[in-house]
Amino acid sequence: MNIQKLSAKQRELLRWCHRKGGYDNIICDGAVRSGKTVIMAISFVHWAMRYFENQNFAFCSKTVKTCERNVIMPLLSCGDIAEFFDLTYKRSDGVLIIKNGNRKNTFYLFGGKDESSFALIQGITLAGVMFDETTLLPKNFVNQAIARTLSVKGAKLWFNCNPEGPQHWFYNEWLKDSDGANIKNCLHLHFTMEDNPILSAAQIEKAKRLYTGVFYKRYILGLWVAAEGLIYPDIDPVIVKDAPLPKNCMRLMVGMDFGGNRSLTTLVACAITENYESLTALSDYAVSGKKGEIDAARICEKTEEFIKSIYSKYGRYPDEIRCDSAEQYLITTLKNHLIKKGFNIAVKDSDKKEILQRIRCTCSLISNRKLIINSDCRLLINGLKSAVWDQKAASKGKDVRLDDFTSDIDILDAFEYSFSPFIARFTPRLEKNFKDGGGGVTARDFKGYWF
Ligand SMILES: Nc1ncnc2c1ncn2[C@@H]1O[C@H](COP(=O)(O)OP(=O)(O)OP(=O)(O)O)[C@@H](O)[C@H]1O
Ligand SMILES: [Mg+2]
Known part of the structure; x- marks a missing residue:
């Protein structure tokens, strides 16, 4: 140099x-x-x-x-x-x-x-x-x-x-x-x-497109700002009516988050194109039911319905379901259920990336217009629109997505599980540095290799 x-x-x-x-x-x-x-x-x-x-x-x-x-x-x-x-x-x-x-x-x-x-x-x-x-x-x-x-x-x-x-x-x-x-x-x-x-001016412009929201303020404008307000403020332009299955869809993934006492089991199907050019959220679903009604059998049955609906809308079954890895018994039950029903769909643990890493990827996909969301994905759109930073955590200097049941973010876990194995592929420049250690949203994570 x-x-x-x-x-x-x-x-x-x-x-x-x-x-x-x-x-x-x-x-x-x-x-x-x-x-x-x-x-x-x-x-x-x-x-x-x-x-x-x-x-x-x-x-x-x-x-x-x-x-x-x-x-x-x-x-x-x-x-x-x-x-x-x-x-x-x-x-x-x-x-x-x-x-x-x-x-x-x-x-x-x-x-x-x-x-x-x-x-x-x-x-x-x-x-x-x-x-x-x-x-x-x-x-x-x-x-x-x-x-x-x-x-x-x-x-x-x-x-x-x-x-x-x-x-x-x-x-x-x-x-x-x-x-x-x-x-x-x-x-x-x-x-x-x-x-x-x-x-060059072009390189600076390119860098600017990698960030939105609080990340833009910090890493482009260089400001000491708290993570507050909406996490994904700019999602309207990526919502598309009747978004089709992309022609060069390489993998059709389903992310699945198992519900708990106060949350629902949710599923989101996403198409990933060749060369990781785009991520299209095609369909989402939440398993509803009264307390006591939702058991493993119902979850298996509803998941089967969901994947069949994907087939009838898009002419293709998902390749893989990535599930919340905290629920191993449910994963095994679902896996066995789908095998028994003759589906050739891999059921795997989610790739547990840090939430902030997933957020950064989504933000980058949005600002680069690489994310497409079918307007039918009401739960996902609602989840993304209502996701906010946790004010209390921000007052302690931490960047945390608010998870207090006031925002519908269960669906965001399911969405993120669908693409988290490929985060490094979608945002190689962002993730290159991340491997070198540490968590949290840091400059190191964002350091680009743009030139
Ligand atoms: N005057 C210069 N002449 C040649 N190369 C330069 C010059 N200034 C910076 N660079 C190059 O620009 C790149 C970014 O510089 P540097 O790593 O110092 O930035 P930084 O502000 O520390 O970035 P970060 O906040 O991401 O750590 C490096 O590859 C560096 O070698
Ligand atoms: Mg530096």
């Missing part, structure tokens, strides 16, 4: 630490892919090597693995760093040694979520720390790392992150202060995608 040009914000990120009597610390927050991390790492190395010798520094990310990927690899491949310094990366020790003539400094990698890192960081003295994706790090880990710098004169803390909810501890303890009294003497630079000079 070579840096050909820099945006004004990136230039400031390279310069701030060399001004006499300037700031002690820096925070770069904002949109995904806006050019915060790589230039921060370069600036951090230049600053460390210019003002210190035989000192220890730390690069902190969620895990050592993400640190290596987000920070170390770009540094190792950066011509502008190689021009000035000799870098030796000892992967097995998680250490990067940087030399400039006789001057040498050691940069340790720490993962905030790696238990071993916590113990290691407690015993070290650091002249500077770069926290990558700070909002994903546990507060006590960050505080421990900060404590390690207190005895070193001229030590600086470097934070970068994407926004989360305004209740996040980092927002409250660091960002608010930097925009207010600034007791911590911290420079705050807010990045948008336009601050990354290598992104």
Whole structure:
């Protein structure tokens, strides 16, 4: 990687630490892919090597693995760093040694979520720390790392992150202060995608289409907003009257959620096209009945009716039923029932993806117009339209879909089970990073590989 040009914000990120009597610390927050991390790492190395010798520094990310990927690899491949310094990366020790003539400094990698890192960081003295994706790090880990710098004169803390909810501890303890009294003497630079000079207008437009609602505000606009209000505010354009079975339907899936005391057993049939071009919700159904009437036999009978209705409307039986895996006895009963009745339909456990992962996928499918919902799917449409973020959870800084029986979201589980095995296929760019650890809606999950 070579840096050909820099945006004004990136230039400031390279310069701030060399001004006499300037700031002690820096925070770069904002949109995904806006050019915060790589230039921060370069600036951090230049600053460390210019003002210190035989000192220890730390690069902190969620895990050592993400640190290596987000920070170390770009540094190792950066011509502008190689021009000035000799870098030796000892992967097995998680250490990067940087030399400039006789001057040498050691940069340790720490993962905030790696238990071993916590113990290691407690015993070290650091002249500077770069926290990558700070909002994903546990507060006590960050505080421990900060404590390690207190005895070193001229030590600086470097934070970068994407926004989360305004209740996040980092927002409250660091960002608010930097925009207010600034007791911590911290420079705050807010990045948008336009601050990354290598992104074209077309790439930025493409990125914008990946998000809706709260995710759009956080990861495109870079705002610290709570997950509140409607989760799927823009679904009207994807509702289509008499949506047909797509010609290139590759798999016809049924998602099934078993009811409990206060919820119904629900089914949603969805068609998945070749190359994962689209997901069409064709039909939905809820097994109704009075208390005491719904037993395994009724569920089997109603499921059979549902799959027959799919055949009569669309000329094809479902290939697979994905069921709520919490109910193994029911799954076995249904499987045996369908075999006995001569159906060749696989009945399997649902692929239990995190709810937020499923929500992100649905949002991305909606904003890319890859989701089509037959207007007959009244339950599903109602469920999507009434799904809201949990206000109480948001006040504690958590992103949670409200599930208190006031919104009809049982159907959403069934819908999501129908496509969750294929989430990574539908949204490969979104999911690529997700595998590297952690849950929750985070910037890391959304980081796109659009270029
Ligand atoms: N001035 C530049 N010259 C060349 N490449 C750049 C420049 N600025 C950023 N990039 C490239 O743009 C991509 C995104 O940059 P970076 O990872 O620093 O963004 P980010 O804001 O940290 O993103 P995220 O919020 O998703 O972590 C990287 O591949 C990086 O190498
Ligand atoms: Mg980054």
